[in-house]
Amino acid sequence: MTDTSHSQPPQGSAVSRFLRATEIDQGFLGRIGALLLIWLGFHLYGAIFLDQGLFLTPRNLWNLSVQTAYIGIMATGMVLIIIMREIDLSIGSIMGFVGVVMGLMQVDWLVPILGLGHPLIWIVTVAAGLAMGALIGAFQGVLIAYLAIPSFIVTLGGLLVWRGAAFVASGSTIAPLDATFVLFGGAGPFAAMGSTGSWMLAILACAAVIWITVVGRNARRKHGFAPRPVWAESFVAGFACLVILGAAAVVNAYNWAPGNLKIYFEKLGEPVPEGAAFGHGFAYPLLLMVVIVVAMTVLMNRTRFGRYVFAIGGNPEAAALSGINTQAMKVKVFALMGALAGLAAIVGSARQNSATNAMGVFDELYVIAAAVIGGTSLAGGVGTIYGAIIGALVLSSLQTGMVLIGFGDGSYQRMVTGVALVLAVWLDIVYRKRMK
Amino acid sequence: MVDRTGTPLVELRDISIAFGGIKAVDHVTVDLYPGEVVGLLGHNGAGKSTLIKCLSGAYQKDSGHILINGQEVEINDPRDARAQNIETIYQTLALADNVDAASNLFLGRELVNKWGFLDDAQMEAETRKIMGRLNPNFKKFNVPVSALSGGQRQSVAIARAVYFNAKILIMDEPTAALGPHETQMVAELIQELKAQGLGIFLIEHDIHNVMKLCDRASVMKNGQLVGTVDVKEVTDDDILGMIILGKKPAHLAA
Structure with missing residues (x-):
């Protein structure tokens, strides 16, 4: 949106005048500041206590970009879900299930038919992965929109069902994957x-x-x-x-x-x-994420679809009275979220060069955390795509940073992530109160 | 003087709707002519808003007929109503608080450019135009409508109803949240729209406003129509009597 302040005479401090003229959101600046602090903090900690600061190196930042990609891809979809006052807890499990099926597809089903390394293998697999994710999402969306079951319940059920289905589909790790498919993961220089x-x-x-x-x-x-x-x-x-x-x-x-x-x-x-x-x-996954971010930003800000998502989040009744088919919109948004989970499954399994039924465990929570840290309001109606990407960057920075300073054990990472989530939301509340 | 010799603009004939066994609207018939304002009156829960929501598409009637210009029409959702040039100003205003005035004005009917993308600049320009006519003091075009005052929000809701060339306008207590100056503006607007030949259903609690703005008044009680009277032939007390007692005044009851 644009602002009106340029028609008013300049007032306030130089900083606030600058922010008004450039239309930079203070919350956005705060998040960038927090991110830079985290980066600097880890780097300095390494430099002081471990004799080398490893965070702000090209190598680590490149890895960070790859690690952020698949959480970021899903976070862009979660923003829409949360704006519409819904939630999706099933995406980690959808990732796992779709990942396993894609693994089976390229290794066990398509290779005997097409031969090893046939270019159709990755194309068919990617298309199938996206379609499966979208179908699962749409199915859950129908239960939410037309049977009026709360999304928390439907997707909590989905979290269990799709994880179980992943185990049923394959009890063991499927590897190695198709050589071209693996390029989506950004593992190593050939995937850049x-x-x-x-x-x-x-x-x-x-x-x-x-x-x-x-x-x-x-x-x-x-x-x-x-x-x-x-x-x-x-x-x-x-x-x-x-x-x-x-x-x-x-x-x-x-x-x-x-x-x-x-x-x-x-x-x-x-x-x-x-x-x-x-x-x-x-890295290719980073490019993929950038494409998704641009496309989702255009979708949210420049199309009717995005306008309706915001309107439904702001006032579902008003949206319906304006002739918006709110039920169909919900199905579409959940289908989109499912497709993005499918895309994340492509990136995630390609990165590991294997498909496991445990892929994506806890990822739904990281994705929700990324969206919320990025300023998406759980009350609905408010959120930005770029904010969610910053949120994803904050989370993956904390995780990589912990590894680099020697707290690579998953338990510490989780504790730090949890604290960061609560802290971020509290700071946001304080900031919003001061704005009023 | 309203000419009621031709075909009514709107006829709601024998409309009934029930919610869980309670008859919210019970065989009610009202009509509306071009250039006329018909007030709908009654206690809270009398069924006025429910009746009118059958016309605006928010509810679906259980039985009865809706005729526009003598033609029976099916109104199953708000889109159908809009297609019949029926616009509604809801009591709740039905605004999405988190988006700006232009987004609300064009909600569901956004202007798009030749590639199908939203033309926000064009929508803002149109909004500035109509707001300049309705509420020249309105300046907050680029903030969410949650940041607006009650009167400003009301003018956004009114602008939305009149922008799209409505032929039939439904106003559900349009002045309830307004100060005296803004109420006067709404009254003037109603006169102007009337002169343009629109038909207006006005749900209103304030008897003085009814006497001032309406040509006829239809009174409801417990879901049923008490009666429809010409406001020139009755007094404030007659109408109050209809609302409270549920009976037509003696001198008109014949």
Whole structure:
């Protein structure tokens, strides 16, 4: 949304004037600040007590991007669910079930028919995974929307049913997976796009940022609304470009391990050249997440579908009286969430290069936590896609950070994550009260 | 003077609706002519809002007929009602509090560009236009409507009803939450819409407003129609008597 403040005379401190002109949300700034504090904290802890700060290194940040991806992908869907005053507890189990079926499909079913490494294997598997997730979600959505069973109950049932179904489908780990399918996981340098491609993509993204800014200005001018100050828009666009180019620089600075260089040049039948260094570039799962984030942001802010999700969350009765088919909307949103869980199952199993019936355990809770830390209100009606991604980044930063400083044991990670969730929501409540 | 010789704009004929055995509306017949304001009166729970929700599509009648311009129509949901140019201002206003005025005004009927994406700038421009006419003091176009005052929220709900060229307008206590100045604005708006030939059903508790704004008044009690009277032929007390006693005044009861 836009604001009206530019029509009022400037007032308040320089900082608040700056925030008003650039339309940067203070809650967003707070979250970014918290994230940077976490990063700096882990890095300094390592630097002081362990003689090396390992957090703010290209290698760790690249891994962080991969780790954030599949939680982030699901968190974008959870935002819609929570905005609509619903909840989905089943996505971790859907991940597990879909992952196992996809594993069986590519290893046991399709290889005998198509032959090992056939390109149709990954295509069919990916399509089937997305479709299965969407169907499961839609089925649960029908129970919620048309039989009026609370989503908490339906998806709690789903959490048990789909986890059980995953165990029924396969009692053992299925591995290794199709070689092309594995690229979705971002495990290793071959599942990233390399430095040249990354620079080009970053430059394209910057061009897109500038284009969107200019188009937005023209639209406002066409209707005679006061445009925002040029300096403010330039600052926001410039900063966004800086972040994009910075991210490209970081992932390109993470070089391939010598062993991978050897594999690469052996395939070409050449010796490894002296001083060869390849940057990883953006990992495929990260690109996938960015595509999902852009698509979901457009869906929420630029389409009727998104407008209806917000309206239903704000006032379900009013939405229905406006002629919105709220039941069909619920089914669609749960189907979308299911499809995203299917996508997360693709990324998750590809990353492990195996499908296990235990994949995704607890992930529904991390995804809900990511959405909530990102500012999605459990009361409904309020939430942003980018916020949920920051929430996912906070969670995976805490997890990786704990590993890097030697608390890699899962129990400490969970304790820290739990505390962070409660703390984040409390800070949000305090902030909202002060705003009033 | 309202011309009631032709076909009524709306005829609700013999409408009944029950909830769990309780007859909320019991064989009620009312009609409405172009350029006319018909007040619907009665105690809380008399069935006024329920009757009118059958016309706005929020409820489905159990039996009876709805005629628009003499043609029987089926109204099963709010979309059907909107398709018949029936617009409703609900007592609760039915606004989504978390989105802005333009989003509420166009809710369910968003303007989109040629690629099917929301044209927010166009919607805001249209909203500014209509609000400039209805409530020139309205300036808060880019905040959620939860941040608006009662009167401002009311004007958003009214703007939504009149923007889409309604022919039939249902107003459920439009002035209940308003101050004297805003009430006067609503009264003027009703006169203006009437002059344009709209038919208006007005649910109203304040007898003075009824006498001032309405041409006829239909009174309900316990789900049944007590009677419909021409407000020029009755006094405040006659109408009060109908509401409280459930009987038509003696001089009209013939």
